[in-house]
């Protein structure tokens with residue numbers, strides 16, 4: 554995932570500044586043929602590219618509507634695929650047109666003309682990675698992910714078809730999407746949890762042998778209390 558951050562601070566939704574207890578993720582797609590992030594995210598940060606129409610969503614009411622999402626996935630100016638976070642994840646978004654706004658983060662995948670397999674596969678993979686990232690951050694599972702059209706069926710979102718007007722054209726649906734997120738959540742971590750990456754192996758072994766680290770959980774974050782232990786060991790040995 555290529556994650557960037559450009560908060561839409563001029564959007565009325567951002568200014569409303571309401572927090573939610575995050576319970577799920579809603580997947581949207583834009584419903585318009587324009588795969589470039591600059592259509593929705595701005596102003597240009599040097600890699601998005603310039604939007605000469607000035608119709609991105611960093612304004613009070615984009616397209617004259619009250620709407621805002623937590624992230625967009627689409628093309629940078631150089632055509633690479635990227636994700637832009639556009640609201641704080643736990644801020645109440647205006648994306649579902651229903652009660653899901655009180656519980657779900659929402660992100661938009663920028664649509665193209667819906668026929669380009671390469672583009673679809675790239676943004677689909679980016680969306681899987683974004684969902685896995687958010688699941689980890691908010692202790693969610695793949696079961697907490699729905700698309701807009703599923704939200705409508707559950708009575709918590711407005712009557713839109715995304716993303717099920719698009720995914721099936723390329724052999725995917727939301728069940729497959731959820732199982733791909735599950736794989737991303739389970740597979741990588743469990744399989745390689747106790748093996749450091751090749752580039753870190755030598756230093757990891759050294760730190761373990763010297764006793765600076767205890768040699769467990771090579772891929773986990775270092776907490777402040779664990780850092781304190783390492784500092785004490787270093788100073789005492791000196």
Ligand SMILES: [Zn+2]
Pocket residue numbers: 580581582648701713715
């Ligand atoms: Zn939608």
